[in-house]
Amino acid sequence: MTAPTTPDAVTVRVPAKVNVQLAVGAARPDGFHGLANVFLAVGLHDEVTATPSDTLRITAEGHDVDQIPLDRTNLAARAAELLAARYGIEPHVHLHITKDIPVAGGMAGGSADAAGALVACDALWSTGASRAELLALCAELGSDVPFGLVGGAALGRGRGELLNPLTVGGTFHWVFAVADGGLSTPAVYREFDRLTEGTEVPEPEAAPELLAALESGDATALAAALANDLQPAALSLRPSLAATLDAGTAAGALAALVSGSGPTTAFLAKNAEAARQVAAALSASGTCRQVRVADSPAPGATLL
Numbered sequence: 001m002t003a004p005t006t007p008d009a010v011t012v013r014v015p016a017k018v019n020v021q022l023a024v025g026a027a028r029p030d031g032f033h034g035l036a037n038v039f040l041a042v043g044l045h046d047e048v049t050a051t052p053s054d055t056l057r058i059t060a061e062g063h064d065v066d067q068i069p070l071d072r073t074n075l076a077a078r079a080a081e082l083l084a085a086r087y088g089i090e091p092h093v094h095l096h097i098t099k100d101i102p103v104a105g106g107m108a109g110g111s112a113d114a115a116g117a118l119v120a121c122d123a124l125w126s127t128g129a130s131r132a133e134l135l136a137l138c139a140e141l142g143s144d145v146p147f148g149l150v151g152g153a154a155l156g157r158g159r160g161e162l163l164n165p166l167t168v169g170g171t172f173h174w175v176f177a178v179a180d181g182g183l184s185t186p187a188v189y190r191e192f193d194r195l196t197e198g199t200e201v202p203e204p205e206a207a208p209e210l211l212a213a214l215e216s217g218d219a220t221a222l223a224a225a226l227a228n229d230l231q232p233a234a235l236s237l238r239p240s241l242a243a244t245l246d247a248g249t250a251a252g253a254l255a256a257l258v259s260g261s262g263p264t265t266a267f268l269a270k271n272a273e274a275a276r277q278v279a280a281a282l283s284a285s286g287t288c289r290q291v292r293v294a295d296s297p298a299p300g301a302t303l304l
């Protein structure tokens with residue numbers, strides 16, 4: 001029998017996400033918040049390429065890469081170290097990240113890179129980890145990381161890491177307005193706690209009408225059901241986002257919301273042509289740094 005050959009390089013493509021519903025419960029004793037997090041993967045992608053190396057090395061190119069760490073705190077590096085430790089191997093790999101997902105924008109780019117690095121290193125090192133093992137490692141790396149692996153659409157319970165896949169019955173057309181600078185996810189959750197202090201925070205539940213809208217592919221119904229409990233907190237920390245939301249709504253978006261913890265704002269359009277119009281109006285509005293158009297759902301981490 002011949003020994004399995006080690007590939008020279010493995011490239012994995014990973015998607016961004018938008019939370020079409022983010023229902024946030026009260027803070028748990030461990031500091032995390034219980035969620036009903038309805039993730040939808042969108043067609044904005046990073047790529048992670050793993051090649052053999054003498055040491056663990058991270059390089060990056062593309063949008064805003066000056067804002068991501070290139071040391072072992074990079075989520076992709078942490079993913080490689082975790083997988084290597086689990087299988088008793090040295091984390092000797094060069095991970096090159098090609099970034100197109102806005103950084104610190106509430107679109108889970110770092111989480112996607114972590115999922116991509118895990119899949120790429122798994123293939124490079126032939127660890128033979130099962131899908132369930134990879135998902136468990138993803139959950140150790142961060143609440144949003146498992147979704148980067150599975151993509152499509154999913155309901156995340158727990159702190160968002162316990163996923164149930166959802167059916168999506170059509171293509172949804174989105175416009176994303178990228179803001180200047182990022183927002184810290186822990187800071188937005190802290191602001192949520194401050195804003196809800198002294199009130200009864202209900203148990204987070206996915207809305208049946210939202211799940212039905214996803215399943216039927218009905219953009220108008222989905223627009224009516226979009227909801228983000230972190231939006232007031234993101235707006236409180238970044239009041240200028242209100243003008244961006246207004247500009248997209250005035251331009252004909254079916255609905256507008258903050259993506260996750262923000263500060264990227266998301267606009268659902270009726271069709272591809274409407275998305276182009278909303279994008280042009282947002283670009284001209286001067287209320288955001290960059291505008292991106294993308295469809296959903298998109299597949300999860302994919303070996304190229």
Ligand SMILES: C[C@@](CO)(OP(=O)(O)O)[C@H](O)COP(=O)(O)OP(=O)(O)OC[C@H]1O[C@@H](n2ccc(N)nc2=O)[C@H](O)[C@@H]1O
Binds near residue numbers: 035105
């Ligand atoms: C808000 C969401 C919505 O999908 O993502 P973003 O919009 O930032 O991308 C997620 O809940 C972010 O998930 P992720 O960025 O993976 O968070 P983690 O690394 O697990 O946790 C970072 C910090 O966020 C807070 N956190 C995160 C998840 C959660 N369910 N409750 C929390 O309170 C905690 O303060 C935690 O220390």
Ligand SMILES: Nc1ncnc2c1ncn2[C@@H]1O[C@H](COP(=O)(O)OP(=O)(O)O)[C@@H](O)[C@H]1O
Binds near residue numbers: 069108
């Ligand atoms: N591979 C990575 N890509 C992007 N950000 C990363 C990465 N590794 C670590 N980070 C850090 O994680 C934080 C969150 O980034 P990101 O995942 O893009 O945003 P968000 O959590 O808002 O979706 C940023 O402060 C960023 O510097």
